[in-house]
Amino acid sequence: MRRYVAAIDQGTTSSRCIVFDRQGRVVGVAQREHEQIFPQPGWVEHDAETIWRDTAFVLGEVLERSGLGADDIAAVGVTNQRETTVVWDRATGRPVYNAIVWQDTRTDRLCAELGGGAGPARYQDRTGLPLSTYFAGPKLRWILDNVPGVRERAEAGELCFGTVDSWVLWNLTGEHITDVTNASRTMLLDLRSLQWDSEICAEFGVPESMLPQVRSSSEVYAPIASGPLAGVPVAGILGDQQAATFGQACLSPGEAKNTYGTGNFMLLNTGTTPVFSKHGLLTTVCYRLGDADAVYALEGSIAVTGSLVQWFRDNLGIISAADEIEPLARSVDDNGGAYIVPAFSGLFAPRWRPDARGVIAGLTRFVTKAHLARAVLESTAFQTREVVDAMRADAESQRLGLELTTLKVDGGMVGNDLLMQFQSDILDVPVVRPVVNETTALGAAYAAGLAVGYWSGTDDIRDNWAADKTWHPTMSAADRDERFAAWNKAVERTYGWVD
Numbered sequence: 001m002r003r004y005v006a007a008i009d010q011g012t013t014s015s016r017c018i019v020f021d022r023q024g025r026v027v028g029v030a031q032r033e034h035e036q037i038f039p040q041p042g043w044v045e046h047d048a049e050t051i052w053r054d055t056a057f058v059l060g061e062v063l064e065r066s067g068l069g070a071d072d073i074a075a076v077g078v079t080n081q082r083e084t085t086v087v088w089d090r091a092t093g094r095p096v097y098n099a100i101v102w103q104d105t106r107t108d109r110l111c112a113e114l115g116g117g118a119g120p121a122r123y124q125d126r127t128g129l130p131l132s133t134y135f136a137g138p139k140l141r142w143i144l145d146n147v148p149g150v151r152e153r154a155e156a157g158e159l160c161f162g163t164v165d166s167w168v169l170w171n172l173t174g175e176h177i178t179d180v181t182n183a184s185r186t187m188l189l190d191l192r193s194l195q196w197d198s199e200i201c202a203e204f205g206v207p208e209s210m211l212p213q214v215r216s217s218s219e220v221y222a223p224i225a226s227g228p229l230a231g232v233p234v235a236g237i238l239g240d241q242q243a244a245t246f247g248q249a250c251l252s253p254g255e256a257k258n259t260y261g262t263g264n265f266m267l268l269n270t271g272t273t274p275v276f277s278k279h280g281l282l283t284t285v286c287y288r289l290g291d292a293d294a295v296y297a298l299e300g301s302i303a304v305t306g307s308l309v310q311w312f313r314d315n316l317g318i319i320s321a322a323d324e325i326e327p328l329a330r331s332v333d334d335n336g337g338a339y340i341v342p343a344f345s346g347l348f349a350p351r352w353r354p355d356a357r358g359v360i361a362g363l364t365r366f367v368t369k370a371h372l373a374r375a376v377l378e379s380t381a382f383q384t385r386e387v388v389d390a391m392r393a394d395a396e397s398q399r400l401g402l403e404l405t406t407l408k409v410d411g412g413m414v415g416n417d418l419l420m421q422f423q424s425d426i427l428d429v430p431v432v433r434p435v436v437n438e439t440t441a442l443g444a445a446y447a448a449g450l451a452v453g454y455w456s457g458t459d460d461i462r463d464n465w466a467a468d469k470t471w472h473p474t475m476s477a478a479d480r481d482e483r484f485a486a487w488n489k490a491v492e493r494t495y496g497w498v499d
Helices: 048-066 108-121 136-146 150-155 164-173 198-204 240-247 306-314 322-330 369-397 417-427 439-451 458-464 477-492
Strands: 004-010 014-020 026-033 073-080 085-089 159-163 177-179 213-215 218-223 233-239 256-260 264-271 282-287 295-302 339-341 359-361 407-410 431-434 467-471
Touching (some): 004 048, 014 439, 048 164, 073 439, 085 136, 085 150, 085 164, 108 136, 136 198, 150 159, 159 164, 164 218, 164 233, 233 240, 233 439, 240 256, 240 264, 240 282, 240 295, 256 369, 264 282, 264 369, 295 369, 306 322, 306 369, 322 369, 322 417, 339 477, 369 417, 369 477, 407 417, 417 431
Parallel strands (some): 073 233, 177 213, 256 407
Antiparallel strands (some): 004 014, 014 026, 085 159, 256 264, 264 295, 282 295, 431 467
């Protein structure tokens, strides 16, 4: 009897496999971290072959730990770090270069060239995205232009391109496939037709033969070819933030979630019509179930949140473990006037300033490492406030009738009570953490399970969702406004650092 669904969660720092039961509860987990490669300032890479080896390892490990076999698993879903770009040989399966990670900024000048006189918004009315180093299309163009022999091999039809979902699926099944959510992060997809845009591909210099087939987020793609799950169908693909939105049961227009991971990503379900932002947000595909109409979202993407805690630990050595930051921050009443703006990769939504770099502002002799710890946490909440303000502005200006009254949260940082309370305070709305925090993997599991009838419909997803803890705002409006004004002053000090 196939009692469970498995999800591969290939993230920025690790590869995991999680097994879920019908109630969405975790039955087993296996995880393996991989190396972050920094060849030059602003460059971030992963070894794609290591990612695949780690993925294959955790698939076997979770079954062994849980005492399960292939006969217990109804389907497998895949969720992934989205814009990270892989190019590999169609015959050998060998990558031609390291995977270029979503955080990488090497394509900043290329993006300016592609924008030409129209600027960053050149393709936004078709793709929902501004020209930015964040997205996969410019990274692919960089590989074509800079890795010897690659363009010629690509034009001869010898190479495949994909985001990490495509790379994992190729190795699992031999099929070259992506889903609409990941395709919508390349800058090469027309958001309305949900097909590759031939004109943009030509202007980017990308041979269409490299591109994967675009499919829905929930359907049977192919069986796993070999290994401990051989024969089990892969039946769900969702980019990680869309997967978390699905796992949080944000299935109706106006429902939103915020994931606190390496970066922060807030998605607001806007229904079956794409809404194009006028306030610095992205328009993206939220999910598509089989042949049903696609559901869209507005997204606010923040590059550095959880990775700022990692930087505080690893680069500065102020703490030795991530969970030390909360008690250190709690030892003081406020940030002592210090603000940290982590524009390590420029600023993403809603400002989109690739020329920005990180600053610590407001330092005096009074400031201690405890104040800096608090400033690290507060920077995540302030950046989220900027995204929420942009969503509210879009909703009002476009008369969407959408109002954020509660924020659902998930990800590694939501176990930090101090941060969650400050987040509620600075937003002036309740913040709710679900019982099952593994919402990214759960969303991929739901997509796969729905495709094979393990769950009967989306009502099962709503029924499974339950709140664990809610934080309510306690900060005065005057205090909130004063702190946010100081944050804005600090952010403006980051502008123009890179020519």
